[in-house]
Amino acid sequence: MSQPNPRPHATRKSLAVSAQSEEFFRRQKTSASDLPSPETFTLNVVRGILExxxxxxxxxxxxxxxxxEVYRTVAVRANLAARARSARGVVGPRTTHLIRSVHLFSPADHVVEATVTASTRVRTRAIALRLEGLDGRWRVTSLGVL
Known part of the structure; x- marks a missing residue:
């Protein structure tokens, strides 16, 4: 026969403390007003991704x-692009991209959705990304590159 828990409130208290510490260590939303310009960040991170x-x-x-998730996606696409360049015998990095346009939309205080058009002499790309203010900085949480 099982013994009754002599301190049932202790279990509830430890669960509450556990939930509070879990919330404390979870990523914290940061207001866009406390972050650098989303347009500047978008330009820099898109240039980096294209590079x-x-x-x-x-x-x-x-x-x-x-x-x-975005990091893994970019890493996989970079490896595939490197293999394709190798198969075609292309040596060295391709030409630099020129950013043609940037459009920003903010559906919430700590969120910015951006679309960017970038081109080289032979190709134009559309890039869509979602930025979220987390832990005092912008982070790309979703990315699409065409």
């Missing part, structure tokens, strides 16, 4: 600003 895909920058250099 990674072109093979002229290591994806690790962007890890601070990308969520884990």
């Amino acid at each position: 990674v895909l072109a093979g002229s920058r290591e994806v690790e250099q962007l890890s601070r600003w990308l969520s884990e």
Whole structure:
């Protein structure tokens, strides 16, 4: 036969403390007013992503600003692009991208959705990304590159 718990409130209290500490260590939303310009951040991070895909920058250099999922996506695409360049016999990084336009939309205080158009002499790309203010900095939490 099981013994009754002599201190049932202790279990509830430890669960409450556990929930509070879990909330404390979770990523904290940061207001856009407390962060640098989202347009400047968008320009810089898009340039970095395009340089990674072109093979002229290591994806690790962007890890601070990308969520884990976006980081993995960029790393996989960079590896595929490197293999494609190798198969075609292309040596060295491709030409630099010129940012043609940036459009920003903020559906919430700590969120910015951006679309960017960038081009080289032979190709134009559309990039869509979602920035979230987390832990005192912008982070890319969603990315689409066409």
